[in-house]
Amino acid sequence: MPKSMLITLPNFDITTSYVSAWSEEIIDVAEKNGVEAIPIRGNGVTKSHVTNDMESKNTSFVAFNGHGSETCIAGQNNEPLITLGENERLLDSKIVHALTCSSASELGRNCKARAFIGYDGIFWLYMDGNKVSRPLSDAKARPILESALEAPKQIAKGESSGSAFGKSQEAYRKFIERMTLSSSEYTAEELQVILPFLHANKSCQKIFGDMNAKI
Amino acid sequence: MANPSEIELVVARLRAMPDNALVSAGLGGGVMNRETLIEHAKNAGKDEIGRKIVEAHMSYLRSVGRV
DSSP states (O other): OOEEEEEEEOOSSHHHHHHHHHHHHHHHHHHHTTEEEEEEEGGGOOHHHHHHHHHHSOOSEEEEESOEETTEEEOGGGOEEEETTTTGGGGTTOEEEEESSSTIIIIIHHSOOSEEEEESSOOOEEEEGGGTTOGGGOGGGHHHHHHHHHHHHHHHTTOOHHHHHHHHHHHHHHHHHHHHHOOSSSOHHHHHHHHHHHHHHHHHEEEEEOTTOOO | OOOHHHHHHHHHHHHTSOTTEEEEOHHHHOEEOHHHHHHHHHTTTTOHHHHHHHHHHHHHHHHTTOO
């Protein structure tokens, strides 16, 4: 049976437009590595659509993008897709990456996903206000989004969940180190704000479950 | 709990943020410009987003030995 993954790409506000635009690359990475990627975009990211796809398609990896809370992963217009105590069984035995605020805190820790990588606090994002209509051209967002998205890209490449988490942590560390030591791409004023938020995201990225889980 | 000197330090750092920069704090904080971030940080004693902004900055500064 061919390997496959599901990826949600909501885009109803600035934050979701950014994480979804930057996450499109995961689809290319997956397909180059023989993994069928099933994207659910924009208004399609509803509870009914996602539930149907998770129940009917035999995907071993699900990459969620969007907003979230301690107990919930949301979709388009903040519709709850997965809620602890209601339908977290949809995550059973799957590798899950949740690029949302806080969902690792309760949902990730308590669900029965084979492995869950996410954040147990705010996922901060720094952006250039002049680039919000073209998220992919916003170089200021790159350190935060590239570090975070290293994890799902590695899983899509066939790496284990533990290795993917480690490589994402390493990407955060390298950006922080490089930008702390010297940076020609960012002004000192920008670094004063980007670095603390990059550091905070690194600290609240968490993994639960089987560190050897592979797609 | 953020103390007044920490809040003052973080607010001073945020004041230097470029005019066009935006920070997203997810659902709870939304997308904030410099003035909104500063307003939250000033109220870190009673404002959850403000407390987290100050925590993020102080944690980073401690990690690099600047406080």
